[in-house]
Amino acid sequence: MREWWRDAVIYQIYPRSYQDSNGDGLGDLKGITQRLEHVASLGVDAIWLSPFFTSPDKDMGYDVSDYTDVSPIYGTLGDFDALMAEAHRLELKVIIDQVLSHTSDQHPWFAESRSSRDNPKADWYVWADPKQDGTPPNNWLSIFGGSAWMFDTRRHQYYLHNFVKEQPDLNFHNPEVVDAVLDVMKFWLDRGVDGFRLDTVNFYVHDASLKDNPPAGWNEFPNNPYDAQQQIHSKTQPENIEVLKRMRALTDRYRDRMMVGEVGEAGTRQIEVMGEYTSGGDKLHMAYSFAMLSHDHSAAHFRRCIEGFQKDAPNGWPCWSFSNHDVMRHVSRWMEHEDQADPIAKQSIAMLCSFPGTLGIYQGEELGQLETDILYDEVKDTANIAFWPEYKGRDGCRTPMVWEHDKAHCGFSEVQPWLPVKAPQAARAVDLQEHRASSVLEAYRETIGFRRQREELRLGTTRFLDLPEPILAIVREHEGSVLTCVFNLSADEHRLEMPGDAHPVGPRDAQLKQHVLDLPPHGFAFLESHDAVELKWVEGSTPAE
Missing domain, CATH: 3.20.20.80 (Glycosidases)
Incomplete structure (x- = not known):
């Protein structure tokens, strides 16, 4: 199932x-x-x-x-x-x-861990000694800025925090x-x-x-x-x-x-x-x-x-x-x-x-x-x-x-x-x-x-047609039924020729007339067929009136 x-x-x-x-x-x-x-x-x-x-x-x-x-x-x-x-x-x-x-640094686990170097949760977080000059143990950085290490005066050690200093990292080696x-x-x-x-x-x-x-x-x-x-x-x-x-x-x-x-x-x-x-x-x-x-x-x-x-x-x-x-x-x-x-x-x-x-x-x-x-x-x-x-x-x-x-x-x-x-x-x-x-x-x-209605989209295989930017064309196929999904990822109109037989289904804002697909700015279409659809770029063309 x-x-x-x-x-x-x-x-x-x-x-x-x-x-x-x-x-x-x-x-x-x-x-x-x-x-x-x-x-x-x-x-x-x-x-x-x-x-x-x-x-x-x-x-x-x-x-x-x-x-x-x-x-x-x-x-x-x-x-x-x-x-x-x-x-x-x-x-x-x-x-x-x-x-x-x-x-959080306010979690009871961390409160216990930072209390000493020999408590039951002492190794539950990532602790490390300073270098001889007092600087952090390595060069790791926090995503939110600065070093990923924070010095703790209770243990005289640094703890690791990949994010803010109030987010100490757990030690998954334990x-x-x-x-x-x-x-x-x-x-x-x-x-x-x-x-x-x-x-x-x-x-x-x-x-x-x-x-x-x-x-x-x-x-x-x-x-x-x-x-x-x-x-x-x-x-x-x-x-x-x-x-x-x-x-x-x-x-x-x-x-x-x-x-x-x-x-x-x-x-x-x-x-x-x-x-x-x-x-x-x-x-x-x-x-x-x-x-x-x-x-x-x-x-x-x-x-x-x-x-x-x-x-x-x-x-x-x-x-x-x-x-x-x-x-x-x-x-x-x-x-x-x-x-x-x-x-x-x-x-x-x-x-x-x-x-x-x-x-x-x-x-x-x-x-x-x-x-x-x-x-x-x-x-x-x-x-x-x-x-x-x-x-x-x-x-x-x-x-x-x-x-x-x-x-x-x-x-x-x-x-x-x-x-x-x-x-x-x-x-x-x-x-x-x-x-x-x-x-x-x-x-x-x-x-x-x-x-939800189309098994091609939920269950089908996936491949792409080789078309130049800004056209994305995805072919989804399931049990002999083919959906070709075409998207114009630009603010300009574009035209594609489609020599084979297919017809638009589902939501769309593109127009298909006489084997020509006119895609408005940010336009798209789902094309249904029983065989692979071939699409050809029409260089420099504008949509028909």
Whole structure:
């Protein structure tokens, strides 16, 4: 029997920004439960909840101080159980974040570990002596700026933190640590969750000898010094595979559960690691990286990502997405002018639905939501404040969902939200798009529904046609039926000749007349046929009247 997650569309919810149910300006679990009908109406299969665990919020919940309880700002364990029950009633699976590479510095494990060098948890975190001159043990850097090492006066040692200093890294070389994180996962599996999104899954194991990372070989020094190194020793170590195998063995004891891992790597290496971590059926069920969360909007890039994964992991499984809580919203990344926003948004869901694998969409994406312009005095993502203003942090993609355009704060909250709701975002409210055939929201519903109906898109083989930029053409084939998915990734009109027989099906904005396919700016079409379709570039042509 085919596993449910292989065909799934997963909808990410950022709890702090989805719906405030108690009037404190922060989204919460009860608010999410109230809005699940909207999620179900999209035709998605599952929700992924970003962290809602007890946390001092130095990194918006990704610094966990209690893995098995709910932060009071989000509610209670009872509220989580009610959310899960309602999701399951609506036939939505529930996937939760597990932030296991590091904890909060306020976690009881770390409080004990830092208390001395000989306590029972002394080796639960990555501790190292200073060099003779007092400097850190090696050159490893934090993603959020500065050294990845913080000196602790209790132990007179440094501890490792790949992220903010309040996020000490666990020592996965210690078997007790692996046992402890497996117990955390078991707690939630026993509670009935359907799967896990594993944060920074390739950061679990570090090089135990603490060798320096080599330089990346840059031509121009990057904005973030972290990118000036090849992180070949601080993460993605071979021993990580054994940790993933233990996690998989635990998950496989439960019926219909899954794990999707976030791979934080650079360049082509991220696709290779996705393959390594999902091959063989004994590690992750699937993985995603930041490969498609970039500014690269070329046909060659998307083709390279998919073909690279197919090559490196022929029996692995990818999860593709264009936006999440860590990056600028993809419509804003890819558009040159605001009037391109809706065409890009509609094309992007059509393109995503043409890709093989599991799909992820981020809240507000179904509205064609744009990045919010956050001012300095509005910043909440202080982890990245060192890079302002060249990098304004992640607040711009985390602003509240907009439900009703004419209500205070667009129906998210009755009081001032934790991040502002601004006019460009309010103009894309759910109520303005409901039942409007030309809206982005209805395009998402139509396209996701089309994918559900077409076995070529869910089950079919995948290959690409050789066409020049900016045309991406993907052929999906299943049991003698062929869908050719064609996308114009530019703001100009383009024409293709199609000598064979095919006809458009499903959502589209291209015109097919007399074997000529006219693609408007950011246009697309799904072409159905029983044989391979041949498309030819018409150089310098313009669409027919």
